[in-house]
Amino acid sequence: MHALLPFFLAMITVIVLLNMLATKMKVAYPILLVMGGLLIGFIPGLPDIHINPDLIFLVFLPPLLFFSAGAASFKEMRKWWRMIGSFAFLVVFITALAVAIVTNRFIPGFSIGIGFLLGGIVSPPDAVSTAAITRFVKIPKVLTTVLEGESLVNDASSLIIFRFALIAVGTGQFIWQDATVSFLWMIIGGTGIGLLLGWIFVQMHKLLPTDASTDTVFILMEPYAMYWIAEQVHSSGVLAVVAGGLYISKKWLTFLSGSSRLRAVSVWESFIFLLNGIVFFIIGLALPDIVKGLRTEGISISTAIGYGVLVTVVLIVIRIICCYIAQLATVIFRRKILPAEIPRRAYLVPLIMGWTGMRGVVSLAAALSIPVMYNGVAFPQRNLILLITFVVIFLTLVVQGLTLPYFITKSNVFDRRLLIDSSEDEQDKKIKSGLRKEVRTFLKHKYDNGHLQNSVVFQKMMQHWEENEKADDDDWMSEETKQVYIASIEVQRRYLTELNKEPDINEDLIRRQLYLLDLQEERLKLG
CATH class of the missing domain: 1.20.1530.20 (Na+/H+ antiporter like fold)
Structure with missing residues (x-):
């Protein structure tokens, strides 16, 4: 051998x-x-x-x-x-x-x-x-x-x-x-x-x-x-x-x-x-x-x-x-x-x-x-x-x-x-728009009335989702805020799960967004 x-x-x-x-x-x-x-x-x-x-x-x-x-x-x-x-x-x-x-x-x-x-x-x-x-x-x-x-x-x-x-x-x-x-x-x-x-x-x-x-x-x-x-x-x-x-x-x-x-x-x-x-x-x-x-x-x-x-x-x-x-x-x-x-x-x-x-x-x-x-x-x-x-x-x-x-x-x-599927582009926009809306709703309903409402970090997170921009530096994120961010990722996953039940939504797009969310969560855990 x-x-x-x-x-x-x-x-x-x-x-x-x-x-x-x-x-x-x-x-x-x-x-x-x-x-x-x-x-x-x-x-x-x-x-x-x-x-x-x-x-x-x-x-x-x-x-x-x-x-x-x-x-x-x-x-x-x-x-x-x-x-x-x-x-x-x-x-x-x-x-x-x-x-x-x-x-x-x-x-x-x-x-x-x-x-x-x-x-x-x-x-x-x-x-x-x-x-x-x-x-x-x-x-x-x-x-x-x-x-x-x-x-x-x-x-x-x-x-x-x-x-x-x-x-x-x-x-x-x-x-x-x-x-x-x-x-x-x-x-x-x-x-x-x-x-x-x-x-x-x-x-x-x-x-x-x-x-x-x-x-x-x-x-x-x-x-x-x-x-x-x-x-x-x-x-x-x-x-x-x-x-x-x-x-x-x-x-x-x-x-x-x-x-x-x-x-x-x-x-x-x-x-x-x-x-x-x-x-x-x-x-x-x-x-x-x-x-x-x-x-x-x-x-x-x-x-x-x-x-x-x-x-x-x-x-x-x-x-x-x-x-x-x-x-x-x-x-x-x-x-x-x-x-x-x-x-x-x-x-x-x-x-x-x-x-x-x-x-x-x-x-x-x-x-x-x-x-x-x-x-x-x-x-x-x-x-x-x-x-x-x-x-x-x-x-x-x-x-x-x-x-x-x-x-x-x-x-x-x-x-x-026929090779460039316009409906796929529209679905992709729908998915991303729905994800932003879900996160904003989640943050406002669960955390907007708490002690985080005056936090600069929380305001930056809200601004991140409202403007759909990625933060350049994660050093400012505390452990508590990190947990909020991870919770918001879980909300997006639930939204994708429900959206995937619609017959006209391309499953490949759902998987692509899920993969990006998994990468974001892994980066937060390792950061």
Whole structure:
């Protein structure tokens, strides 16, 4: 183990350096990670690292899904739930079916069951990859919401397909009645367990005398607990993590202190970034063994890469077709939910959305979790599935990821007025105005008639809020006045919590203001 420590330290260093390079080049870091993992995997003399496939899901998936659920806006997802649901379930199944049919037809030895297994692995677009790539280009809020919601929920649907296909291939049989009952239990049971555990964890944070450190540790444990408990009763651990993560995210404003929120966000961002990097490097390190296994099975590398290109083309074409069908169905049946201003080149929107189907960590983790042996027999086509999965991820990240910003910019499909949301500016002004009003009302009603009314400090604080100016020096603030200031911050938090219940208020703006309040409170406590 000690001999591997320098290698792990070097791997983490390379991951950090690649992220720095990606930031400098204004390229999504998953693109460089997957390229770096590919190159490093073929460096001679690297130590052999073998990871138990059963641990892949448990170690990597729960925190990745939990973090994505926490970053998503439940309010926006609820607004566009029809489109998100259709992409997360219907499109995933259609994609897996298309992959199964094509691979069964063109790849020797690929049964329909193995094709469905591969389809379940490669069908879900990756939330982290999509978010990282779209960060460098502006797209309308509705498309961002649909992409984030889809990539969050479709992980659960694709992995359910993957699980059933894995059992069918391993046992050689598939009983529809049992599968239907299991499918319903996985969805209902997983969602219910996630919501129940999310509620329990929120109560623990509220009732226990926790601080920022213990809150952060609890939050790191929660996705693993949700996943493990759900899996023990044979329901969907993925759905449990997603449902629990969304519930906790919705209650985020009410059960954590400002210090806990600031520290938890900082720790989680670093943790998730490290997990993403490690997964890409694992597949890179596993490639030499995969290539060796393919050669043993008599499959040439060029042939295997050709299969990967074929599957990638199927994925892209099916997604684009589904996007055009979704646009047509929306125009015919749900026209009233369309935005007031339609893009000038609306016919290109499904093409752009279809081009956002980058695959990533979830597909890698699913492929790596395929057991080497199943019921004492070598799992069929495992090495070929792994290589095809890597080719799909590599091509979608590099080709689609690098060209997507260019296509959006050059096509002018989105009018500048649609990218600059005027309603968001109005909401931001409303929030800030409401916060100032709440603080002035709070200070006047609670302290204006007390002994602080003649205090110069109190008058300065009132002037601060009335003129909306930040004080240049905090040295004049006494401990008593500091407590008043902190109390006024808590009033603003309550106002934001109530304001967030309004359906038309952008939740991202609420979170931004909450983050600023947390920073103000932390600065006061440290000052």
